Amino acid sequence: MSAEAANARACLITGAGIISPLGRGLAATSAALRQANSGIAAIRAFDAEGFPVACAGEVLDAEVPRDHRRQETMAQIAMAEALVTAGLAQAMPDLDPRRAVSFAIGKPTLDLEAIARGRDQWVASCDPLQALRALPELERQRRAFDPSAVLRRLATASGAGGPLYSCYTACASGNDAIGLAKRLIERNEADVVIAGATDAQVHPLSLLEFELLSALSHEPAASACRPFDRERTGFVVGEGAAVIVLEAEDHARARGAAPLAQLAGYGSSLDCYGLTKCHPQGRGAALAIRGALNDAAIAPEAIDYLNAHGTGTVLNDQAEAAAIRRVWGEDVARLPVSSTKAMTGHLLTAASAVEAVITLLALRDGCIPGNLNYEHPDPECELNVIPSPMDRRLDIAMSNGFGFGGQNSSLILRRAIH
Amino acid sequence: MSAQAERRRVAVTGLGALSPAGAGVGAYREWQQTRGQRPSGERVPEFRPADYVRSPKLLRSMHRTFQLVAAAAVLAMRHAGLPTADSLAGAGLAAERAGIATALADISPLTTDLLQVLAEVTSNQTGDQTKQFTWAQFAEVSLHKLHPFRRLTLLANMAAAHTSLLFGLQGPSFTFTSGAGSGGQTLTQAYWTITHNRADLMLCQTADSPEQSFSAQPASELAGALVVESWESATARRAPILAELLAPHSNSAGEEYFSLRQPADGSPVCGLMAALLRVDDLKGTATPALALTDLLGIASAAA
Numbered sequence: 110m111s112a113e114a115a116n117a118r119a120c121l122i123t124g125a126g127i128i129s130p131l132g133r134g135l136a137a138t139s140a141a142l143r144q145a146n147s148g149i150a151a152i153r154a155f156d157a158e159g160f161p162v163a164c165a166g167e168v169l170d171a172e173v174p175r176d177h178r179r180q181e182t183m184a185q186i187a188m189a190e191a192l193v194t195a196g197l198a199q200a201m202p203d204l205d206p207r208r209a210v211s212f213a214i215g216k217p218t219l220d221l222e223a224i225a226r227g228r229d230q231w232v233a234s235c236d237p238l239q240a241l242r243a244l245p246e247l248e249r250q251r252r253a254f255d256p257s258a259v260l261r262r263l264a265t266a267s268g269a270g271g272p273l274y275s276c277y278t279a280c281a282s283g284n285d286a287i288g289l290a291k292r293l294i295e296r297n298e299a300d301v302v303i304a305g306a307t308d309a310q311v312h313p314l315s316l317l318e319f320e321l322l323s324a325l326s327h328e329p330a331a332s333a334c335r336p337f338d339r340e341r342t343g344f345v346v347g348e349g350a351a352v353i354v355l356e357a358e359d360h361a362r363a364r365g366a367a368p369l370a371q372l373a374g375y376g377s378s379l380d381c382y383g384l385t386k387c388h389p390q391g392r393g394a395a396l397a398i399r400g401a402l403n404d405a406a407i408a409p410e411a412i413d414y415l416n417a418h419g420t421g422t423v424l425n426d427q428a429e430a431a432a433i434r435r436v437w438g439e440d441v442a443r444l445p446v447s448s449t450k451a452m453t454g455h456l457l458t459a460a461s462a463v464e465a466v467i468t469l470l471a472l473r474d475g476c477i478p479g480n481l482n483y484e485h486p487d488p489e490c491e492l493n494v495i496p497s498p499m500d501r502r503l504d505i506a507m508s509n510g511f512g513f514g515g516q517n518s519s520l521i522l523r524r525a526i527h
Numbered sequence: 528m529s530a531q532a533e534r535r536r537v538a539v540t541g542l543g544a545l546s547p548a549g550a551g552v553g554a555y556r557e558w559q560q561t562r563g564q565r566p567s568g569e570r571v572p573e574f575r576p577a578d579y580v581r582s583p584k585l586l587r588s589m590h591r592t593f594q595l596v597a598a599a600a601v602l603a604m605r606h607a608g609l610p611t612a613d614s615l616a617g618a619g620l621a622a623e624r625a626g627i628a629t630a631l632a633d634i635s636p637l638t639t640d641l642l643q644v645l646a647e648v649t650s651n652q653t654g655d656q657t658k659q660f661t662w663a664q665f666a667e668v669s670l671h672k673l674h675p676f677r678r679l680t681l682l683a684n685m686a687a688a689h690t691s692l693l694f695g696l697q698g699p700s701f702t703f704t705s706g707a708g709s710g711g712q713t714l715t716q717a718y719w720t721i722t723h724n725r726a727d728l729m730l731c732q733t734a735d736s737p738e739q740s741f742s743a744q745p746a747s748e749l750a751g752a753l754v755v756e757s758w759e760s761a762t763a764r765r766a767p768i769l770a771e772l773l774a775p776h777s778n779s780a781g782e783e784y785f786s787l788r789q790p791a792d793g794s795p796v797c798g799l800m801a802a803l804l805r806v807d808d809l810k811g812t813a814t815p816a817l818a819l820t821d822l823l824g825i826a827s828a829a830a
Binding site (some may be wrong): 312 | 533534535588614622623626627631633635636637638639641642643645646648649659660661663664666669674675676677678679681682683684685687688689691692695696697698699700701702703704705706708709712719723724725729737741742743745773789798
């Protein structure tokens, strides 16, 4: 790290908001984590009779209709809560050039029924360009809901007139959007950054795409996702959004904001191994973890809790466990680890942002979330996995996010000092 | 000495481009001068992906946009004297200190094979088409007809995965899908990642191809890549320094500016030339690739 980076402004988390299969808002999420409630259940989003995937982690909220705006609606709900907790919810008279947005937005889903209704227009050629020209509503929707358009609306709603970044690094996206926000503040490009991620992929086509990759579990909903358990068979798709307000310490202190935590470290790396499989010894994941530790200028032993990416797939969990062992060495037995995906499902683009907020709640509440369904320790994943919620004061915690293509990122959060 | 005075300098050491005028930065500059008079939706002529990506297995997993990104990256890395995965180590560069910044437009999920699936499951529809297919029927056909790796072809960050595999890059990786501003964002991140000593080399890359564009009026094909590198790394390995990249900054309108300086005499040759919109150009003419390749044109003029 350069002297300039070492002297960079500290980044405080002054606001947070969340909506996920565990509920809407910090309070509901905190309660669900403490009670070890699972948000995974039979699919309600569409008629799944005879469909090869039976369960998902859905957001059940009357204010989140199941339409093509769904992921943006969830992002706006999470952002509104984050701005309220930060004390920044009042409308800005003008967009503030010192406020920025760094966000990860999931893949827009297609209205397959509308395309099917217009089949006469494209069926002769099955040419996507011809279909787009024949069905202008499709392109109108695309233009209205592509990531840069959603980003602009989030900026307007949050009063941000500064840089707008749309990050996409698959399932590491949320961590990377938050990590980038940290960099924007450190280099004095912004005082406040609205950072987060959203995704709504409980959709027949998306589920089939993961089914084609043999990545999904087919076990009964209650035990479908079993991160680090020897009997794990795959992940469950979930949906949701999470947002944090990241603020320069000098700016937050000057306005008397009460920090929820400090964002102390961020690391990113590439596996450089394969397109679908991660490096079996967790080479890239270990690089991201070490990068975050270096950024926070702390040793591995300082971490009190690690919220693992822990998808529940055989190879990913093995590789992550190997990466953790690689960094912690013999101290790994003293590091409490849990994955919350057994409760939320895998929120894909939104996963690591949601888990960053869950990690924040663990620090705030002094409660390590449980790794549900962990019943059979796997010798290939030898970690100190915490199966049920555990009360413990936590000072520093890490959250991992890894994605297809060997994309790895880690965040470190530190308990706030008031 | 102040922290700013200690800031690491950043060199541009490699450029690569493909445009409707052909492969290479010279062809790109030719295209740039005439692009106002050319039709939209033009393709890169005589593009043979196997000339750039030697692994048939890797090539099979890449659609045209990803192939174009990889080709531009290969040209830029060759230009920088780092043509193969072994070159980094040979040049004294650590793989974990070499990263990637990618700019891409959102990739369309509306593909020919998906339309074929929908055509099959709706083949019994008649007249008013009130009979709807079931999701179970859709699943049955999809699981046979869609490519098993379909999901991966839709993820913008896979461009970084391909380039990582081609050149052994394991450092920080960012992928931006922010519209036309994405091209400039790659350079901004690359600049700061190097000056803050989190990497020694960053490969900035981008491409647009009508085939993966979710638009009825797609832009022309374009791909560009720049290799930016810490000054000490470039000089230590005696790389050709094409220009120095100075600190990017933005004005109150959110436009981002880059300055490039000729290395020989240190005088600013381009000044504040590259104004990049942060958000989509509503006229639909600006794309992430266009923004980054515009910079590339400026860098090649400075070189």
